[in-house]
Amino acid sequence: MHLLYRVLTFVTFICLSLSASAEVKKTPDPLFQSVEILHMTITAPLTTLVRERPKDDYLPGVIQYTEAAGNAVKLDLEIRTRGHFRHQKCDYPPLLLNLKKKQTDGTIFDQQNKLKLVIHCDESERYEQIVLREYLAYRILNAVTDMSFRVRLARVKYVNSETNGGGHERYAFLIEHKNRLGARYGLEDLKVDRTTVASIQSDRLNLTSVFAFLIGNTDFSPVAGAPDDECCHNYVLFGNSIDPIIAIPYDFDQSGFVDAPYAVANERFRIRTVRQRVYRGRCVNNEYVEASLRRFRDRRDTIYKLVFEQEGLEPRVRKDIIRYIDDFYELIDDPRDVERKIIKKCI
Numbered sequence: 001m002h003l004l005y006r007v008l009t010f011v012t013f014i015c016l017s018l019s020a021s022a023e024v025k026k027t028p029d030p031l032f033q034s035v036e037i038l039h040m041t042i043t044a045p046l047t048t049l050v051r052e053r054p055k056d057d058y059l060p061g062v063i064q065y066t067e068a069a070g071n072a073v074k075l076d077l078e079i080r081t082r083g084h085f086r087h088q089k090c091d092y093p094p095l096l097l098n099l100k101k102k103q104t105d106g107t108i109f110d111q112q113n114k115l116k117l118v119i120h121c122d123e124s125e126r127y128e129q130i131v132l133r134e135y136l137a138y139r140i141l142n143a144v145t146d147m148s149f150r151v152r153l154a155r156v157k158y159v160n161s162e163t164n165g166g167g168h169e170r171y172a173f174l175i176e177h178k179n180r181l182g183a184r185y186g187l188e189d190l191k192v193d194r195t196t197v198a199s200i201q202s203d204r205l206n207l208t209s210v211f212a213f214l215i216g217n218t219d220f221s222p223v224a225g226a227p228d229d230e231c232c233h234n235y236v237l238f239g240n241s242i243d244p245i246i247a248i249p250y251d252f253d254q255s256g257f258v259d260a261p262y263a264v265a266n267e268r269f270r271i272r273t274v275r276q277r278v279y280r281g282r283c284v285n286n287e288y289v290e291a292s293l294r295r296f297r298d299r300r301d302t303i304y305k306l307v308f309e310q311e312g313l314e315p316r317v318r319k320d321i322i323r324y325i326d327d328f329y330e331l332i333d334d335p336r337d338v339e340r341k342i343i344k345k346c347i
Contacts, residue, residue, distance in 0.1 A: 026184050029111045032150035032176055035139075037311065038108070039155045040065035041167065042097075044079050046160040053081045053093055061161070063097070067108070075103050082116065084229075086253065089262050090121035097174075116175040119156070121262070128171050129317045130253070130260050135173045136310055136321070137215050137252040143302045144295055145207060147185065149250050150176040171312055175250070178236050187238035187246060194224045194231045197282050201244040206288035208249050209281030210296060213342065214328045216256025216277045218266050222247040257324060277328075283346035293332045300329060 027033075044061030048054070058078035066072050078098035087093045095117040104110050118134060120127040138151040152174045159167035178189050197205070200222060212220060221233040231237070238246040254263045256275035263274045271278060281289070296303075307313075307321050331337045 028150055028184065029176070029180055030108050031110075031112060031152055031174065035153070037153050037155050038065065038174075039157075041157040041159060042077070042079070043159040043161050043167075044077070045162045046158060047162045049079065049081060049095070050092060053087060055081055055087070058098055063099070065108070073107055075107070075109065076100055084226075085262075086121060091123070092119055092121060094118055111180065112177070114177055116177075117154075117156075117172055118175065119172045120170045121260070125314075126261070128312070129314060130258055131171045131173065132310060132312050133258045133317070133321065134252050135171075136306060137255065137257050138173075138175070138250075139306050140214070140303050141208075141211055141249070143299050143306065144211060145204070147204065147246065148248055149178075149181055178238075181236075181248070182238050185238070185246075187240060190237040190239050190245065192231050192237065195222075195237060195245060197223060197284060199245050200237075200247045202285045203288045203291065205247055206281055206285040207292045207295060208247065209279070209285070210289070210292040210342075212249065212255075213277055213279045213281070214257070214296065214325070215252055216275060216324070217249075217252055217254065218269055218271075218274075218278050218280060219251075219254035220249055220280075222249075257321070259320075275324075277331075277341075279342045279345040281342070281346050286343055286346055289338070289342060293338065296332065297329075 031038075041064045042061060043064070045059050048059060058080045061077040061079045062074060063077045064072065064074045076099075080096050080098075081087060081093040082096040083094040097115045097117055099109055099112050099115070101111075101113055104112055118131060120131055132153075135151055135153055138149060141148045142150065154172050154174060155169060156172045157167045157169040182189055205222060208222075212218070219233075220235060222235040222237075223232060225231040226233045232247070234251045235247045235249050238248065252258055253260050254274060256263075256273070256277065259275065265271045265274050265276070269278045303325065304322070307318060307325065310318070313321075331341060
C-alpha cells in the first residue's frame with residue numbers, strides 16, 4: 001500500500017510538472033513581456049558589418065544594458081547581417097544577434113539565443129520613423145491575435161569597436177524568434193518547399209489577410225517562397241502532426257502603413273504606390289471575412305491607442321498613420337465597400 005501511494009504520488013508529480021511546463025510555454029519570454037523601451041549599447045566591429053555585410057560569419061561584440069534594479073549587465077554577443085531587400089538597399093543592413101544562453105540565465109534575455117534586430121536604413125530621421133511605423137504594425141497584429149511575433153522596442157547606442165569615436169543612438173526593435181513563438185503554442189516551425197491554402201487554418205489565414213489589407217501590404221505569400229527562396233514569403237508556417245498549419249506573417253516594411261521611401265508597388269496589382277490597398281485574401285475563406293472584420297472593430301480603440309501613445313513618433317507621422325487607419329475603418333464600416341473591395345477582390 002505504501003509503495004502504491006509512492007507510485008501514485010510520483011505519477012501525479014510528473015503530470016503536474018508537465019502541465020506547469022505547458023503553461024510556461026504559453027507565457028512570453030521576459031524580453032517580450034514588457035512594452036517599455038529597452039535602452040542598450042551594442043559594441044561591435046561596425047565598419048566591417050556595414051562594408052562587408054557578412055551573412056554567414058559572425059563577428060564578436062558585446063551588449064550592455066541596466067536592469068530595473070540598477071544592476072549593469074554585460075553579455076557576449078556574436079553579430080552578423082541578415083535580410084534580402086534591405087540588406088542590398090540600405091546603408092545599414094538589418095542585424096542578427098546571437099547570444100550565449102548560459103550568460104542570459106536570469107536576465108531579461110533569458111531563453112534567448114538568436115534575435116533579429118530591425119534598425120534604421122540610413123542616418124536620416126525619416127528612417128527612425130520607419131522603424132517605429134513597422135514596430136507599430138507588429139503591435140497592431142499583437143492586439144488582434146496573440147498568435148503573432150512579439151516585438152520589443154529598443155533605444156540602441158552603437159559603438160564601433162574598430163574606431164575610437166563615440167557611438168550614435170537610434171530606435172530599433174527586436175523580434176521574437178520563431179522557435180520561441182512556436183514554443184508558446186507547442187508548435188514546430190515547418191520546413192516545406194510550398195503548401196496549399198487548404199492545408200492552412202482558414203480563419204487565422206483570413207485574419208492575417210485582413211491585417212495585410214489594413215496595413216496595405218501585398219509583399220507576402222502564405223503558400224510559396226519568392227523565386228529561389230524557401231517557403232513562405234514573409235510568412236512562417238507552424239504546425240504539428242494533427243492540426244491544420246498556422247501561418248504567421250512578418251516583415252512589413254513594403255506596406256503602405258510603413259511607407260518606406262524604398263518600398264516599390266508591385267506592378268501585377270496595378271497600383272501606383274504601396275499606399276493603395278489591395279485585398280489578397282483567399283476566396284475559399286470568404287465565410288470568415290465578417291468575423292475577421294468584427295475582430296478589428298472590437299480592437300479599434302486599442303489600435304488607435306497604440307498609435308496615440310507611441311513614443312518617438314513625429315506629429316505629422318502620427319497624423320498620417322491615423323488617417324491611414326481611418327480609411328480602413330471607414331471602408332470596413334460600409335457593407336457596400338466590404339463587398340466591392342474585399343469580398344469580390346479575393347484571389
